[in-house]
Amino acid sequence: MFKKIFNYRQIKILTVFLPFLALPLFSQEVTLFGQVTTLSAGLVQPLAGAHIFVGNGPDMGGFSDEDGYYEFTFLWLWDGPITATCTAEGFQPADETFLPQELEYQVDFQLIPQDLQVAALYGHVYADNPSGEMPVPLYSALVQIFGGFTGGLLAETFTDSTGYYEFGDVAYAAFEIMVALAGYIDQSEPLPGYSNEPLELDFYLQPESVNEVGWIFGLVTGQLSPEGPTFPIEGALISATPAWGPEPNPETESNQNGEYLLELPAIDIPWIVTCITELGTLQSEIVIQPDTEQELNFHFNAWEYPQISPPRNLLAETDPALQVVFLTWGAPQNIPDDCPIQYRIYARAPDIPDSQWEMVGETSDLSWEHQPEFPDDEPWEICYRVTALCNELESPPSNTVCVWNMEPPFPPAPVNLTAWYDPSNGLGGTAILDWQYPPLPDPDMTPVFNIFANLGWQSDFEYTLIDQTPEQHYEYLFNDFPGPDSIACFKVSAVANEMESEFSNQACVYPWEPQDNGLLFGTVFQTTQDVIEVIPGAVITAVQQLSGAAYDAVSGEDGGYEMEVMPGPYLITCELPGGESLNEDTFVPPGVEIQVDFYFGSQPIEPVLTGMVYGINIFGETVPLWNAHIVLWLGDMQFETYTEEGNYWIDLPEPGLYSVEIEAEGYVGLADEIWIDGLTERNFYLNPLDNMFPALITAGGGTVLPGDTVAIPIFLENAEAVAGIQFTMLDDPDLLTTVSFTSELDCFSTSFNEVEGAVITVFFSTEGCALEPGEYTFATLYYQASEAVEPGTVIGLGFADVIVSDPQGNSIPAETGSASVVVGMPGDVNQDGSRDILDIVLLVNFVIQTETPTDYQFWAGDLNSDNDLNILDVVRLVNLILDPGR
Numbered sequence: 002m003f004k005k006i007f008n009y010r011q012i013k014i015l016t017v018f019l020p021f022l023a024l025p026l027f028s029q030e031v032t033l034f035g036q037v038t039t040l041s042a043g044l045v046q047p048l049a050g051a052h053i054f055v056g057n058g059p060d061m062g063g064f065s066d067e068d069g070y071y072e073f074t075f076l077w078l079w080d081g082p083i084t085a086t087c088t089a090e091g092f093q094p095a096d097e098t099f100l101p102q103e104l105e106y107q108v109d110f111q112l113i114p115q116d117l118q119v120a121a122l123y124g125h126v127y128a129d130n131p132s133g134e135m136p137v138p139l140y141s142a143l144v145q146i147f148g149g150f151t152g153g154l155l156a157e158t159f160t161d162s163t164g165y166y167e168f169g170d171v172a173y174a175a176f177e178i179m180v181a182l183a184g185y186i187d188q189s190e191p192l193p194g195y196s197n198e199p200l201e202l203d204f205y206l207q208p209e210s211v212n213e214v215g216w217i218f219g220l221v222t223g224q225l226s227p228e229g230p231t232f233p234i235e236g237a238l239i240s241a242t243p244a245w246g247p248e249p250n251p252e253t254e255s256n257q258n259g260e261y262l263l264e265l266p267a268i269d270i271p272w273i274v275t276c277i278t279e280l281g282t283l284q285s286e287i288v289i290q291p292d293t294e295q296e297l298n299f300h301f302n303a304w305e306y307p308q309i310s311p312p313r314n315l316l317a318e319t320d321p322a323l324q325v326v327f328l329t330w331g332a333p334q335n336i337p338d339d340c341p342i343q344y345r346i347y348a349r350a351p352d353i354p355d356s357q358w359e360m361v362g363e364t365s366d367l368s369w370e371h372q373p374e375f376p377d378d379e380p381w382e383i384c385y386r387v388t389a390l391c392n393e394l395e396s397p398p399s400n401t402v403c404v405w406n407m408e409p410p411f412p413p414a415p416v417n418l419t420a421w422y423d424p425s426n427g428l429g430g431t432a433i434l435d436w437q438y439p440p441l442p443d444p445d446m447t448p449v450f451n452i453f454a455n456l457g458w459q460s461d462f463e464y465t466l467i468d469q470t471p472e473q474h475y476e477y478l479f480n481d482f483p484g485p486d487s488i489a490c491f492k493v494s495a496v497a498n499e500m501e502s503e504f505s506n507q508a509c510v511y512p513w514e515p516q517d518n519g520l521l522f523g524t525v526f527q528t529t530q531d532v533i534e535v536i537p538g539a540v541i542t543a544v545q546q547l548s549g550a551a552y553d554a555v556s557g558e559d560g561g562y563e564m565e566v567m568p569g570p571y572l573i574t575c576e577l578p579g580g581e582s583l584n585e586d587t588f589v590p591p592g593v594e595i596q597v598d599f600y601f602g603s604q605p606i607e608p609v610l611t612g613m614v615y616g617i618n619i620f621g622e623t624v625p626l627w628n629a630h631i632v633l634w635l636g637d638m639q640f641e642t643y644t645e646e647g648n649y650w651i652d653l654p655e656p657g658l659y660s661v662e663i664e665a666e667g668y669v670g671l672a673d674e675i676w677i678d679g680l681t682e683r684n685f686y687l688n689p690l691d692n693m694f695p696a697l698i699t700a701g702g703g704t705v706l707p708g709d710t711v712a713i714p715i716f717l718e719n720a721e722a723v724a725g726i727q728f729t730m731l732d733d734p735d736l737l738t739t740v741s742f743t744s745e746l747d748c749f750s751t752s753f754n755e756v757e758g759a760v761i762t763v764f765f766s767t768e769g770c771a772l773e774p775g776e777y778t779f780a781t782l783y784y785q786a787s788e789a790v791e792p793g794t795v796i797g798l799g800f801a802d803v804i805v806s807d808p809q810g811n812s813i814p815a816e817t818g819s820a821s822v823v824v825g826m827p828g829d830v831n832q833d834g835s836r837d838i839l840d841i842v843l844l845v846n847f848v849i850q851t852e853t854p855t856d857y858q859f860w861a862g863d864l865n866s867d868n869d870l871n872i873l874d875v876v877r878l879v880n881l882i883l884d885p886g887r
Contacts, residue, residue: 029079031101034072035109037065037087048112051089077101091115109809122146122172122192122200125164126180129205138164139206142182148175148194151817152456152465154801170812173197176466180204194466213267215289217241219298221255223280230793230856233259234301238277243270250357257797258734267291282394312344312387312399314417314552314565319404326383326404329368331550331567333389333396340391346371347398348385358386381405400506412448412497413439415473419565420491420508421518432477432510435520435565436493437554440538447471447558448495453504455490464492464504472684474563519589521597522563524682525556525575528602533609533680535560536577536601543573561682575599600679610659610675611650612683616668626687629665653677663687695720696805698728699818700782700798704826706834708788710740711822713798715780721813723772725765725806728817730782732758733797737784737822745778759801771808784822792825792832792857828878830854830862836882844875 037051047069054062055075063073077083085108086096092112099108126144127136144166145157155175160166168175176194181187185206192200221237224230239261240252255261265272271286280301287297313331328346346362346369362369373383384403389396402416418436438448452475453464468475477491490509495502521543525536539556543566554562566589576582583599614629625647633640635657642651653659656678664670668687675683697718705711717723735758742753742762748770753762764780772779790796800817807813825832830840830847844862846852847870854862854870862870864877 029077029104030074031077031083031103032072032074032105033085033101033108034070034105035107036069037071037089037110037112038069039092039112039114045111048089048092051087051092051110051112053085053087053110055083055085087112120167120199121170122175122178122202123165123167124202124204126160126166126182126204126206127164128185129207136205138162139182139185140164142166142180142185142204142206144168145179145181146172146175146192147177147179147465148192149814149816152176152454152467156802172200174814178202180206182206184209191466213291214264215267215291216262216264216294217274217287217289217297218260218262218294219296221259221261221276221278221299221301223278223301230859231300233257234278234280235259236278237261237299239263239274239299240277241265241272241274243268243272256734265289277397310389311397312389314419315385315387315399315402316417316553317385317402317404324372326371326373326385327368328371328385328387328402329551330387330399331552332367341365343390344369345388345390345395346385347388348373348383350381350383351403363390400508402506412441412495412500412502414503415450415493415495415505418491418493418505418508420510421565422510430479432479432489432491433520433565434475434477434491434493434508435563436473436505437564438473438495438557439555440558441497444537444558446497448497450475451494451496451501452477453492453494464490469496473557473561518565518567520563520594521552521566521571521573521587521589522561522594523596523598524560524680525562525577525599526560526601526680528600528680535682538578539599540576541573541599542576543571545571559682573597577601596676596681598679598681608653608656608677609650609680610653610661610677610683611648611680612685613647614644614649614663614665614685614687615647616665616687626665626668629663629668629687632662634660696723696813696815697818698726698800698803698805698815700730700800700820702798702820702822704823705784705786706826706832707786707790707792707824710783710785711737713782713784713820713822714745714778715782717772717777717779718775719772719777719805719813720774722774722808723805723813724770724808724810725763726779727761727763727802727804729801729803730760730762731797731799731801732784732822733799734794736787736790736794736796736824738787740783740785743781743783745780746772749779751780761802769808786822786824790824793860794824796822796824798822825857825861827861827864828881830858830878832857832861836878838882841875841878841882844870844878848872848875 033055037048037053038045039048047067049065049067049069051065051071052062053065053071061075063071065071082098082100084096084098086094087110088094089112091114093115095110095112097108097110099106126139126142128139129136138160140160140162142160142164143157144160146155146168147153148155156168156171158166158168172192173196174194175192177189178192179187179189185208188204188206190202221234221239222231223234235255235257237255238252239255240250241263242250251263251265253261253263267289271288274285274287274297276283276299278301283299283301285297287295289295310333312333315328315330318327319325332342342365344364345360346364347358348361348371349358350356361371373381382403382405384401386398386401388398400417400419415436415438418434420432420434423431423433434452441448450470450473451466452468452470454467454477455464467477490507492504492507494504525539527534527536537556537558537560541554541556541562543552543564545567550567552564552566554564556562571587571589573585573587574582581601583601585597585599587595587597589595610633614626614631616624616626626644627646629644631642631644631649631651633651633653638654640651640653642649658674658676661673661675662670663685665687671685671687675681699716701714701716703711703713717726739753739755739760742751742760744751744764748768749764749766751762751764753760760782762780762782798820800819803815803817805813805815826834826836828836828840830843833839843852843858847854847858847862859870862874864874
């Protein structure tokens with residue numbers, strides 16, 4: 002399983018020579034061989050004519066051939082480590098020190114051109130000087146880069162006395178850089194990501210203005226029932242506005258402990274502080290004193306604050322002749338009983354500096370007209386969003402839409418982005434994104450959509466690019482348990498003709514939002530005899546026959562459309578640009594995708610399934626797959642084909658619901674069911690069998706009692722040989738203290754240090770051992786929980802600053818997962834560390850109310866999490882004791 006690789010780029014041999022071995026008693030011939038390469042245009046190229054020699058005499062050596070290989074023999078006197086040197090004209094020399102314990106020994110060299118800028122990303126940070134004089138370099142500015150698979154922090158450094166900073170190859174995977182220094186305004190810039198071209202980037206920071214400020218702090222808590230426990234609310238939005246108007250509007254969010262801190266200018270006029278949670282909205286009034294901290298807590302009783310979800314699918318159209326904007330939207334999914342809904346319409350002009358959202362109207366209808374107050378002969382842009390109001394409780398805003406009275410920018414931005422959360426798919430659930438995009442002027446121009454995310458609990462920075470897709474649909478799989486802690490938000494941009502559009506509206510997912518919407522999709526076709534063509538630009542309107550809610554979509558260049566809709570019966574109309582139309586009736590069950598295609602002209606005699614099969618390669622790129630095997634079943638009938646350049650076509654004998662299976666070498670298979678009637682187009686996306694990155698590091702979870710110790714196993718799945726691992730483990734909230742970090746593998750050692758609540762770990766081998774590709778439990782972290790931690794607390798464990806090394810000391814890209822530690826054991830009602838008949842007896846006493854549970858006992862006994870102790874929990878506890886694996 003292990004192979005020893007002696008590599009002294011990483012580990013310098015510390016050899017102790019005993020006195021009787023210090024003299025060269027005898028010698029042996031050693032053959033040294035290897036290859037000399039260099040990096041050119043991002044590719045490893047062999048280097049011919051390089052001179053390799055050992056010791057102090059260049060005559061003890063040889064030269065590399067046209068393929069970069071060399072080999073020569075020298076006499077070793079058993080007098081300690083040997084240094085091999087490699088030189089070549091125009092390249093920086095390199096050397097390797099080794100102990101030749103074998104008669105043949107391999108040493109490879111990769112030389113760097115003398116004129117090559119070694120840094121992958123570099124530059125200077127200066128203080129902005131409007132006077133035009135020489136800029137002043139800023140010392141000790143923090144420079145951070147973000148990106149990779151998770152979009153988290155990749156690396157950070159500080160500027161030197163000249164303001165200079167640099168990063169190595171890790172910068173090639175970065176999507177954003179951020180610079181910060183006390184007394185100056187933070188700056189950030191996007192980076193290309195997964196590029197191998199060195200980049201120079203300078204920053205000019207502007208000083209912050211000095212104002213008198215104060216702070217408010219406090220806790221946000223809630224209760225689900227009058228008898229239930231009080232719990233902290235994470236992700237509560239706390240914002241403040243002065244009594245005279247809507248701006249300024251500083252805001253923050255509560256952390257996992259329900260704590261928040263908000264800085265506000267100290268003024269004599271009161272601030273109106275608003276706290277918005279999934280349980281409702283509360284407001285309070287406070288006057289801020291300079292340099293003081295004032296406590297302001299918010300508590301929500303779920304039964305007192307009805308939930309209102311935002312209005313949906315806001316659409317806007319403009320009449321240039323009348324200069325009128327027509328707005329329509331759908332009712333919120335979740336409306337409290339006996340609550341007449343009013344809608345507030347907000348607008349802002351993004352082209353006007355410092356423009357803010359202002360309420361421009363209020364209505365009880367699902368439509369509204371607005372006439373912007375702009376000069377008729379000047380171009381303008383205006384954006385809108387809508388909220389729902391019930392008994393003075395206002396919902397979050399709908400999606401944002403913008404209109405122009407001028408030629409819109411190219412390429413246009415995606416519109417009507419919607420997101421919903423599916424908790425049933427994957428460990429942490431899935432965010433399902435859908436949006437609309439207008440047809441481009443050039444029919445041959447196909448846009449690609451960039452997906453940006455702000456995954457709140459993983460980062461404090463702005464949106465990060467996470468993926469690209471040619472579709473108007475995207476699914477983001479949360480790999481972390483238990484899904485988004487509070488909120489995860491997304492935006493989409495379009496790229497066409499090498500230009501990128503503005504962002505779409507923002508769409509967010511919440512774990513508590515109802516997840517019962519369905520999806521309507523399909524393709525619009527024109528059939529003429531044996532010719533079948535798709536029709537772009539067709540308008541598809543779906544009207545829910547019970548509520549009257551209407552949804553619109555426009556078929557794209559591929560003739561396809563899709564729209565997220567509420568469940569229920571629908572009348573769907575497809576209208577061509579020339580006015581010809583077709584109608585279809587269908588029913589959309591909750592959470593189900595329903596396909597409705599439209600055929601104008603003669604219907605094809607036999608149904609056809611066609612489309613593309615794509616795969617994701619190691620660089621995260623979506624590529625067509627050759628020779629993917631596609632098999633369809635209808636009853637006992639089977640049909641199959643293979644893709645060519647990702648394309649496939651299967652003629653079928655009759656319409657029906659077909660079972661589909663797709664396999665491709667090196668990829669995870671996929672199974673689906675598709676209703677096929679006429680020409681049906683469907684694209685499939687396969688994930689690779691191995692991880693997107695050559696290494697995957699994850700942690701196991703666990704349970705612990707207050708004051709006790711828990712063991713957290715650390716796992717590695719690697720597709721390449723690994724010689725060393727370094728990472729920082731964070732516990733959030735910081736309630737765990739590291740006791741030890743131990744290796745689970747022979748030939749490897751560990752070291753650790755806890756710094757400011759995080760533990761820095763190193764896993765390595767002093768003997769040159771390496772982990773061959775496979776799966777390992779390579780180490781264990783031992784934590785002690787605080788004695789003051791509340792039972793039922795969930796402590797998240799997350800990786801940061803991960804570095805994985807191959808045997809040559811080169812960095813291997815790595816993906817990480819996360820885990821959690823639960824304080825207490827569900828079912829351990831008497832808190833003795835086990836589940837047995839004593840716990841059943843005590844739980845029954847609580848159910849029949851002969852004893853009163855503590856907060857911990859209530860939590861441990863409420864096994865179905867319904868905030869009540871009853872026979873359902875007793876039955877579940879019995880099952881846990883009889884079958885601990887359930």
